[in-house]
Amino acid sequence: MKKEITFILNQEEVKAEVQPEWTLLYFLREVLGLTGTKEGCGYGECGACTVIVDGKAINSCLYPILEVEGKSVTTIEGIISRDGELHDLQKSFIEHGAVQCGFCTPGMIMSAKALIDEKEKPTVDEIRHTIAGNLCRCTGYVKIIDAIKSVVDRR
Amino acid sequence: MRGYEYYKPGTIEEAIRLMTSLEDAQYIAGGTDVLVLLRQKKIKPGHIISLRNIKDLAFIAHHNGLHIGSGTTHAEIERNEIIRRNYSALHDATSNLGSVQIRNVATIGGNICNAAPSADTACPLLVLDAGVTIAGLEGERKIPVDEFFLGPGKTVLRKGDILKEFVMPLFGPTTGSSYIKHTRRQAMDLPIIGVATRITISIGKNGGELRCRDILCTIEDVSNLLARFEDEELRCEDIRIAMGVVAPIPMRAKEAEAALKGKIISEKLFEEIGEIAANEAAPRDSVRGEAWYRREMIKVLVKRSILRSIDRIIRPDDMVYPERLW
Ligand SMILES: Cc1cc2nc3c(=O)[nH]c(=O)nc-3n(C[C@H](O)[C@H](O)[C@H](O)COP(=O)(O)OP(=O)(O)OC[C@H]3O[C@@H](n4cnc5c(N)ncnc54)[C@H](O)[C@@H]3O)c2cc1C
Ligand code: FES
Ligand code: FES
Numbered sequence: 224m225k226k227e228i229t230f231i232l233n234q235e236e237v238k239a240e241v242q243p244e245w246t247l248l249y250f251l252r253e254v255l256g257l258t259g260t261k262e263g264c265g266y267g268e269c270g271a272c273t274v275i276v277d278g279k280a281i282n283s284c285l286y287p288i289l290e291v292e293g294k295s296v297t298t299i300e301g302i303i304s305r306d307g308e309l310h311d312l313q314k315s316f317i318e319h320g321a322v323q324c325g326f327c328t329p330g331m332i333m334s335a336k337a338l339i340d341e342k343e344k345p346t347v348d349e350i351r352h353t354i355a356g357n358l359c360r361c362t363g364y365v366k367i368i369d370a371i372k373s374v375v376d377r378r
Numbered sequence: 379m380r381g382y383e384y385y386k387p388g389t390i391e392e393a394i395r396l397m398t399s400l401e402d403a404q405y406i407a408g409g410t411d412v413l414v415l416l417r418q419k420k421i422k423p424g425h426i427i428s429l430r431n432i433k434d435l436a437f438i439a440h441h442n443g444l445h446i447g448s449g450t451t452h453a454e455i456e457r458n459e460i461i462r463r464n465y466s467a468l469h470d471a472t473s474n475l476g477s478v479q480i481r482n483v484a485t486i487g488g489n490i491c492n493a494a495p496s497a498d499t500a501c502p503l504l505v506l507d508a509g510v511t512i513a514g515l516e517g518e519r520k521i522p523v524d525e526f527f528l529g530p531g532k533t534v535l536r537k538g539d540i541l542k543e544f545v546m547p548l549f550g551p552t553t554g555s556s557y558i559k560h561t562r563r564q565a566m567d568l569p570i571i572g573v574a575t576r577i578t579i580s581i582g583k584n585g586g587e588l589r590c591r592d593i594l595c596t597i598e599d600v601s602n603l604l605a606r607f608e609d610e611e612l613r614c615e616d617i618r619i620a621m622g623v624v625a626p627i628p629m630r631a632k633e634a635e636a637a638l639k640g641k642i643i644s645e646k647l648f649e650e651i652g653e654i655a656a657n658e659a660a661p662r663d664s665v666r667g668e669a670w671y672r673r674e675m676i677k678v679l680v681k682r683s684i685l686r687s688i689d690r691i692i693r694p695d696d697m698v699y700p701e702r703l704w
Contacts, residue, residue: 224381224383226384242381243381243382243383243384243426244381244382244384244416246413265417266414266417267410267413267414267476267477267479267480268566270477270479273479279453279482280478280479280482281479281482281483282479282480282483284413285409285410285413285414285483286409286483287384287406287409287413287426287428289384289386289428290386290428290430292386334478334479337478352478352565353478355477355478355564355565355566356476356477356478356479356480356565356566357477
């Protein structure tokens with residue numbers, strides 16, 4: 224049976240009818256058409272579906288849609304500025320060549336964003352720990368870590 | 379995916395009433411085990427009862443010891459400074475369980491109620507003498523966590539029961555604990571085996587303080603430090619050893635504990651203790667590791683975990699650098 228929920232998505236209020244068995248990932252991609260958030264495994268293993276809920280990085284593939292009621296969700300689509308300028312992390316990923324096929328990138332950036340929003344100057348160790356749940360099959364992680372570190376260093 | 383109804387009760391009583399009134403219902407906390415099972419179609423409940431909106435289940439409190447609500451996430455436990463210092467084994471487990479994304483939603487109650495032999499928080503709770511409070515239709519009852527597990531995926535919980543909180547006693551500055559998760563990868567892996575220990579040490583006949591003061595202390599291996607304290611007669615006042623993935627349920631190595639309690643400690647003795655613990659274990663071959671290997675590693679890890687627990691008594695402020703030695 225459908226239920227109505229209200230929550231904040233990328234700083235705008237969303238009201239919608241949802242099925243209880245939908246995950247947040249399904250709702251974002253299949254209902255709203257926000258395909259920036261990726262589905263890799265669907266089991267919490269790969270991190271491609273990472274979004275931020277109330278300041279914390281979570282796997283949207285394991286998040287029941289009814290639990291976002293009243294919460295604030297940020298996806299990769301929501302981190303560019305109002306006039307369309309890319310987020311520092313996005314720019315840095317491009318500058319450092321930290322994107323190859325790009326499938327892991329939205330998840331990586333959301334994990335990194337949750338970290339740097341919470342901590343002014345995270346260490347390289349903390350950066351590594353933070354993206355341990357984000358798999359990348361292309362880059363070997365070095366450039367991804369460099370890209371995040373460079374944003375931290377410029378603060 | 380088959381449809382189900384989803385309920386979000388705000389109190390424990392409401393959740394229990396719902397659960398006992400519905401036919402095929404399933405509790406969900408962080409959902410990191412339940413959603414995977416749903417997706418794999420291993421469970422097909424008609425009703426899901428979420429415990430996530432019950433405020434009385436998510437808390438960390440310090441009065442007469444440590445109280446942790448079952449709905450507390452691993453991330454919240456990982457961040458708690460008192461737990462890091464005084465209940466270090468639990469910090470070890472929660473800071474390396476799954477990923478940041480998992481730890482931000484997965485709960486300690488879910489980890490224990492799921493009752494996987496590999497559940498990372500089980501051994502730490504065993505060595506920290508945790509008690510669990512269970513709320514059911516007929517009120518509350520308290521049992522030691524040692525009695526909670528019955529088999530893989532099986533616990534003493536009856537229909538409607540909710541694990542409410544974990545309670546652990548206070549431990550003083552002469553007690554240290556640790557948990558070592560033996561994995562192939564550094565992150566995002568379940569343990570091949572897990573070993574937790576807690577030890578309380580007393581010093582010499584005349585008493586005295588077990589603290590390391592000179593500069594060497596910050597770099598020296600704990601084995602060398604122990605050798606330096608040799609004349610002081612360090613005695614093991616109390617010891618707990620727990621092992622995971624070596625039997626159908628997480629278990630205490632009680633013979634090994636008995637063999638160490640009251641003795642003057644030395645690294646050589648810890649090796650003997652490791653042997654005894656390995657004999658108590660009943661590991662099996664599995665994709666993650668073979669039985670003989672698991673048994674060998676218990677010997678190594680029991681000793682290593684005891685040394686690490688002692689290290690934390692001697693150098694409580696150095697805990698931020700666990701990689702230094704291991
Ligand atoms: C990618 C990934 C990596 C993982 N890595 C690890 C790991 O390294 N180590 C590890 O130990 N586990 C790991 N897990 C397993 C899981 O994340 C943990 O067991 C977690 O703590 C479960 O908590 P939860 O709140 O998500 O449980 P849920 O899935 O919500 O619930 C689990 C079970 O417990 C029951 N339950 C939950 N709370 C209560 C309660 N208060 N009273 C009664 N019953 C209750 C539920 O009905 C269900 O049967 C991993 C899982 C994933 C998906
Ligand atoms: S799709 Fe969610 S973790 Fe892989
Ligand atoms: S860039 Fe291809 S998976 Fe990371």
